[in-house]
Amino acid sequence: MPSNRVDIAIVGGGLVGASLACALAPLIERHGLRVAVIEAAPLNATQPTTYQPSFDARASAIAQGSRRHFERLGVWASMAERATPIRQIHVSERGRFGATRLTADEFHLDALGYVIPNAWMGRVLHAGLESLPLTWHCPARVDDIAPIADGHRLTLSDGACLEAGLTVLADGGRSGLKERLGIDSQAQSYEQHALIANVEIGRDHAGVAYERFSSQGPMALLPLAGRRMALVWTHAKAPREETLGWSDAECLRRLQNAFGDRLGRFRRIGHRDAYPLSLITANEPVRPHLAIMGNAAHSLHPVAGQGFNLALRGVMDLVTSLEAGLARGQAIGGASLLGDFEARRAADRRNVIRFSDGLIRLFGIEHAAFSHLRAAGLVGLNIVSPLRRTLARRAMGLER
Numbered sequence: 022m023p024s025n026r027v028d029i030a031i032v033g034g035g036l037v038g039a040s041l042a043c044a045l046a047p048l049i050e051r052h053g054l055r056v057a058v059i060e061a062a063p064l065n066a067t068q069p070t071t072y073q074p075s076f077d078a079r080a081s082a083i084a085q086g087s088r089r090h091f092e093r094l095g096v097w098a099s100m101a102e103r104a105t106p107i108r109q110i111h112v113s114e115r116g117r118f119g120a121t122r123l124t125a126d127e128f129h130l131d132a133l134g135y136v137i138p139n140a141w142m143g144r145v146l147h148a149g150l151e152s153l154p155l156t157w158h159c160p161a162r163v164d165d166i167a168p169i170a171d172g173h174r175l176t177l178s179d180g181a182c183l184e185a186g187l188t189v190l191a192d193g194g195r196s197g198l199k200e201r202l203g204i205d206s207q208a209q210s211y212e213q214h215a216l217i218a219n220v221e222i223g224r225d226h227a228g229v230a231y232e233r234f235s236s237q238g239p240m241a242l243l244p245l246a247g248r249r250m251a252l253v254w255t256h257a258k259a260p261r262e263e264t265l266g267w268s269d270a271e272c273l274r275r276l277q278n279a280f281g282d283r284l285g286r287f288r289r290i291g292h293r294d295a296y297p298l299s300l301i302t303a304n305e306p307v308r309p310h311l312a313i314m315g316n317a318a319h320s321l322h323p324v325a326g327q328g329f330n331l332a333l334r335g336v337m338d339l340v341t342s343l344e345a346g347l348a349r350g351q352a353i354g355g356a357s358l359l360g361d362f363e364a365r366r367a368a369d370r371r372n373v374i375r376f377s378d379g380l381i382r383l384f385g386i387e388h389a390a391f392s393h394l395r396a397a398g399l400v401g402l403n404i405v406s407p408l409r410r411t412l413a414r415r416a417m418g419l420e421r
Contacts, residue, residue, distance in 0.1 A: 034060030223285025
């Protein structure tokens with residue numbers, strides 16, 4: 022089968038893959054890069070002019086640093102139309118005094134971050150790609166991937182065959198492509214699952230995001246438009262089938278008992294999903310002519326909402342390395358270029374994993390003495406402004 026040569030093949034046209042394609046726009050224009058995007062799910066080519074998200078529309082927390090990246094990509098103005106600002110973060114532990122509060126005002130920002138429906142982010146990113154000379158293979162999957170002398174050969178389900186100088190796996194790790202290339206991952210189960218849903222509350226959330234720790238695991242409530250919040254509720258003991266089997270009334274009752282009445286009564290809960298939680302990291306995030314990004318490279322506990330923000334920083338660092346490599350006359354996907362990219366990413370990835378994983382381990386210790394120390398620590402963190410601000414700037418993606 023004759024092959025089409027491309028400089029970059031992006032496997033996965035979701036949020037990470039689409040963000041990368043947008044970020045490549047200046048290099049496509051200046052260097053004439055040939056870029057192909059392979060996406061297994063069909064895209065809605067005839068989107069309605071009005072956008073009406075359902076009550077159950079899933080959303081992601083976007084850090085302040087990610088907003089700045091989206092501004093560089095020229096898509097933030099559109100994304101902001103559906104963005105709910107996080108003006109305060111409230112961190113507490115169930116059954117203990119003490120809390121830490123972070124406010125946007127103390128950092129002279131309009132928001133610490135934003136909560137945006139995933140479908141809206143995808144819509145805006147894909148709209149930004151319409152003017153780029155990309156080759157789309159959609160719907161299509163990669164049936165086979167094989168190394169060649171100067172890249173990889175990809176055989177697609179739509180009958181196409183591509184030879185790519187750089188292949189980027191941004192498919193969420195669901196395709197098994199990295200395993201076919203002999204790239205294993207380290208996986209540590211948290212012995213927990215996360216129940217996710219949207220809830221309607223009785224009081225105005227005022228832009229406050231809540232992170233509440235308990236012996237079961239953390240609970241996060243993120244502000245959405247109106248009196249809605251996105252719930253991520255970790256369970257360590259109740260089986261997944263049990264939590265999904267609760268009636269809406271029973272689930273709301275348990276949620277009220279676990280969270281309290283800061284938001285008034287929980288009035289409604291939408292469609293619930295649940296998935297097991299593990300820390301997964303690819304052993305080789307880069308190889309010559311190959312980069313693994315997003316959930317395909319690292320799957321984190323959702324405790325601090327850092328997964329997509331970490332992936333977006335990876336997107337921007339990859340484009341920076343590509344730009345520097347092209348200026349030096351290096352081949353796309355060469356070992357030196359990707360080594361520079363991995364050097365940029367390693368410390369940031371390590372710090373985020375330690376932060377997220379450390380929180381789970383710390384608040385998972387069921388011991389009275391540790392509980393008192395954690396409560397004192399939350400109070401102390403609220404008092405010691407420099408330390409609190411350093412941690413907050415890291416979480417916002419403004420420091421690494």
